[in-house]
Amino acid sequence: MESILYAENLTRVFSRKGQQELVAVDHVSFELFPGECLGIIGESGSGKSTIAGLVTRLIDPTEGRIVLEGRDITTLRGKELRDIYKTIQLVFQTPAESFDPRCSLGDGIGESLVNSGMRRSEAGREVERLLDECGLDKSFAGKYPFEVSGGQCQRAAIARALAIKPKVLVCDEATSSLDVTIQKDIMELLMELRKKKGNDLSILFICHDIALVQQFCDRVLVMCHGRVAEEGIPDDIVRNPGNEYTKRLIESIL
Amino acid sequence: MKTSGDVGKDKSLGTRTGSGDVGKDKNLGTQTGSGDVGKDKSQGTRTDSGDAKADNYGANVISDLREKGGSVHGAIHINNDNNSTPMVRVQRIKKSSVRTRLIIFGVLAVMLLLCSVFCEYLTPYDPYLQDLGNAKAAPSPEHLFGTDRYGRDMLSRVIVGSRTSIYSTLLLVAIITAFGTIIGVTCGFTGKKPDAVLMRISDIFLAFPGLVFALAVAGVLGGGLQNAIIALAAISWPKYARIARSQTLSQKEMPYIRAARLAGCSNLKIIFKHILPNIIGPILVTSMLDIGTMMMELAGLSFLGLGAKPPTAEWGSMMSDTRSLLSTTPWVTLSPGLAIFVSVMIFNLLGDTIRDYADPRSRGGRK
Numbered sequence: 001m002e003s004i005l006y007a008e009n010l011t012r013v014f015s016r017k018g019q020q021e022l023v024a025v026d027h028v029s030f031e032l033f034p035g036e037c038l039g040i041i042g043e044s045g046s047g048k049s050t051i052a053g054l055v056t057r058l059i060d061p062t063e064g065r066i067v068l069e070g071r072d073i074t075t076l077r078g079k080e081l082r083d084i085y086k087t088i089q090l091v092f093q094t095p096a097e098s099f100d101p102r103c104s105l106g107d108g109i110g111e112s113l114v115n116s117g118m119r120r121s122e123a124g125r126e127v128e129r130l131l132d133e134c135g136l137d138k139s140f141a142g143k144y145p146f147e148v149s150g151g152q153c154q155r156a157a158i159a160r161a162l163a164i165k166p167k168v169l170v171c172d173e174a175t176s177s178l179d180v181t182i183q184k185d186i187m188e189l190l191m192e193l194r195k196k197k198g199n200d201l202s203i204l205f206i207c208h209d210i211a212l213v214q215q216f217c218d219r220v221l222v223m224c225h226g227r228v229a230e231e232g233i234p235d236d237i238v239r240n241p242g243n244e245y246t247k248r249l250i251e252s253i254l
Numbered sequence: 255m256k257t258s259g260d261v262g263k264d265k266s267l268g269t270r271t272g273s274g275d276v277g278k279d280k281n282l283g284t285q286t287g288s289g290d291v292g293k294d295k296s297q298g299t300r301t302d303s304g305d306a307k308a309d310n311y312g313a314n315v316i317s318d319l320r321e322k323g324g325s326v327h328g329a330i331h332i333n334n335d336n337n338s339t340p341m342v343r344v345q346r347i348k349k350s351s352v353r354t355r356l357i358i359f360g361v362l363a364v365m366l367l368l369c370s371v372f373c374e375y376l377t378p379y380d381p382y383l384q385d386l387g388n389a390k391a392a393p394s395p396e397h398l399f400g401t402d403r404y405g406r407d408m409l410s411r412v413i414v415g416s417r418t419s420i421y422s423t424l425l426l427v428a429i430i431t432a433f434g435t436i437i438g439v440t441c442g443f444t445g446k447k448p449d450a451v452l453m454r455i456s457d458i459f460l461a462f463p464g465l466v467f468a469l470a471v472a473g474v475l476g477g478g479l480q481n482a483i484i485a486l487a488a489i490s491w492p493k494y495a496r497i498a499r500s501q502t503l504s505q506k507e508m509p510y511i512r513a514a515r516l517a518g519c520s521n522l523k524i525i526f527k528h529i530l531p532n533i534i535g536p537i538l539v540t541s542m543l544d545i546g547t548m549m550m551e552l553a554g555l556s557f558l559g560l561g562a563k564p565p566t567a568e569w570g571s572m573m574s575d576t577r578s579l580l581s582t583t584p585w586v587t588l589s590p591g592l593a594i595f596v597s598v599m600i601f602n603l604l605g606d607t608i609r610d611y612a613d614p615r616s617r618g619g620r621k
Contacts, residue, residue: 058512082518090516098509102531108510112517160513 003031004069004202005055005088005168011063012050024050026226027064032168035199039213039234040206041249042223048206049093051223052172055204056090057081069167086116089161093173095153099145105153106131106141109160116164130159135189151182158189170204175212187216210249214238222246352610359604366597367424370416377410381567390583400585402576408589415567415590418479420597423549426483426490431541433487434494439533441495442502443525453499456492464489465554472560479552479568482561486551490544497540501533535609542605546598553594569594 008029014022025047032038042048053059055066057073066074073084092098099108109130110123118126128138134155145153154174161169171190175183194201207213213220214234222230222237224245230237241247369376379397385405393400399408437456441449459467471485505511506529514528553570555561562568569590576586 056516058515078520082520085516085518090512092509092513094509098513100510100514100528100532103528108513108517111514111519115518115523157513160517164518 002033002070003067004034005032005204006067007031007051007055007064008067009064010051010054010061010066012047012054012059013062023226025054025061028221028223028226028228029064030221030228030231032202032204034167034202035194036219037194037203037205037217039217039220040204040223041208041210041213041220042229043208043249045225046223047226048208048223049172050226052090052170052204052206055168056088056170057084058090082115085112085166086164087166088168088170089164089166090170090172091154091157091161091174094177095150095157096145098157099153101145104142104144105148105156108145109141109156109163112160112164126163127159130163131156133162133193134159135185149182150178151185154178154182154186155189158186158193162193165200167200168202168204170206172206173208174205176208183212187212191216210234210238222249352607355603355607356611359600359607362600363604366416366420366600369413370420373414373417377407377413379407379410381406381410381414382565383407390579390586392583393585399589400583402586403579403583408586411567411572412569412589412593415569415572416593416597418562418566418568419549419552419570419594422479422483422552423545426486426548426552427541427545429483429487430490430544431494431537434491435498435530435534435537437491438495438498438500439502439525439529442499443506443521443529449499452495456495459489459492462489465551468551468555469558469560472555477560477563479556479562479566482552482555485555485560486548490548494537494540497537498533501536502529505529505532539605539609542601542608545601545605546594549594549598 010025010028011023012025014024028047028051030038040048040051050059054061057066057076061074064074065072068084068087073081076084099105103111106124106127110118110120110127113123113126114120124141127141131138131140136152136155136159140148140152140156145156148156158174174190175186178186190203194203205213205217217234220232220234220237221228222243222245224243229245230241230243237246238250241250383406385401387405388397388401389403389405391397391401391405397407397409399412401407402411437452441452467489468482468485471488472481475481475484511524511528514524519527550570552561553568553574556568556571557574562571572590573587573594576583580587
């Protein structure tokens with residue numbers, strides 16, 4: 001089976017005058033297959049979020065190649081770059097801040113639809129359907145991000161990411177800022193979506209909680225200091241960690 | 255326990271907008287002295303000095319508050335009463351009151367503008383007609399603001415002066431706001447070379463003492479109102495560029511800008527739809543406050559002979575010309591001063607209201 005998202009030797013170096021260079025992501029390669037959920041775990045500073053930025057081209061890679069649906073997107077610019085967001089979408093770590101405080105949730109969710117040429121009234125109906133799909137009442141379309149709770153906001157953010165019907169969904173610590181019960185709700189929503197969309201939706205699930213990854217992901221990459229420390233089936237890795245860092249990570253949650 | 259000040263704080267707006275818990279909060283306020291976090295701290299320090307009783311009481315108060323489901327802070331209240339989901343209510347100005355203010359000050363500002371547009375038709379006398387026999391007359395039913403030393407009707411002169419003063423000030427502020435914002439947003443958004451070049455240019459303008467530079471510009475270009483406006487615009491735009499740039503920089507890295515990118519927005523669309531609405535508040539308020547300053551500076555240049563030329567009625571120059579008469583015939587100096595005061599006030603209040611209205615947080619979207 002051909003991979004839908006393929007990253008090869010992805011590297012990002014942050015450098016600033018007078019400061020030491022920081023290699024956030026160091027020659028990371030991975031493949032994401034259609035319908036699969038690939039987890040990326042690691043402690044903070046291990047480069048997980050940078051990977052989310054790199055594969056969505058919000059951050060430019062220093063080195064390496066990103067292939068989306070067989071197309072090299074590493075150096076795209078302008079209109080061509082904007083077009084990749086019809087295939088790949090990102091759910092942010094901080095739900096409240098990922099919505100423009102001056103726009104209603106409905107406008108935020110429907111923005112990608114309007115930008116891709118859908119009429120406003122039609123987009124409005126689609127937004128209501130998406131809200132419903134993500135377990136929110138349609139009245140949320142008219143609310144502002146500061147009026148809803150974190151969990152509701154994250155549901156809206158997932159609705160926004162799914163609006164354009166992407167094939168790849170990158171969840172960058174999508175549940176980290178939420179409390180445990182809401183976290184469970186969001187995970188259930190994601191699982192339901194996976195079941196419904198089957199091979200049409202692949203998820204890159206970035207997380208620091210190995211228990212969540214074990215439940216949810218088909219494969220997992222363990223990141224450590226910008227490198228891939230280990231890769232495999234989550235259950236195998238939990239049972240039989242092959243790496244010092246993975247061992248510590250598992251011990252820390254048990 | 256020091257009560258008075260804290261209780262007052264506790265009863266502030268945030269509590270009042272609440273539906274059911276006004277009484278409860280007041281009650282708590284009087285019982286405990288306050289629900290203020292700062293207060294709790296002060297009780298903590300008392301324990302250190304050995305007053306165990308006070309500490310005990312403080313602890314009871316806090317647990318009391320917790321049991322009643324109230325928040326310990328004055329501004330934020332957790333409301334479990336009338337909704338099934340717990341919601342945090344943030345202190346906010348009511349939508350209706352903001353709208354009322356907007357209408358009031360908007361209407362007043364529009365009246366000022368209409369007054370300056372149709373000033374010729376509103377004057378009871380010819381503002382330039384001299385009547386030396388009736389010079390320096392005190393305010394009377396015929397001449398509400400009195401007459402100046404040439405016997406010209408002050409009310410008419412003030413009304414006619416509104417054209418020069420308000421018109422040119424608004425034009426000036428509009429120019430510097432638009433120009434400064436464009437430069438600032440461009441700098442903040444693109445960064446790198448254009449940013450460095452444009453910001454150094456603005457530094458150069460900022461390095462000169464304002465009015466002196468305006469004098470030099472007006473001196474080179476020659477006198478006249480138009481040149482005074484150009485001179486003041488040249489020294490005032492960097493302030494707006496600075497504000498717009500720093501605001502843009504802080505908004506640019508927000509996740510919602512990245513989200514807009516993910517929604518397929520082009521750079522221009524991001525600037526106009528997401529960055530500008532989020533940074534325009536402070537810029538608008540600055541420009542509204544600047545209306546007063548600019549009115550005064552234009553008047554200053556007029557006084558120095560580089561702005562409006564006499565006998566053109568202009569509030570600032572009218573004040574400057576007659577300042578020697580302040581002790582003998584104060585109405586001649588004070589009436590244009592009153593006009594400046596009133597119009598500056600209206601525009602300042604309008605600016606504040608526009609800022610409140612533009613921010614959905616204070617518009618109170620939740621029903």
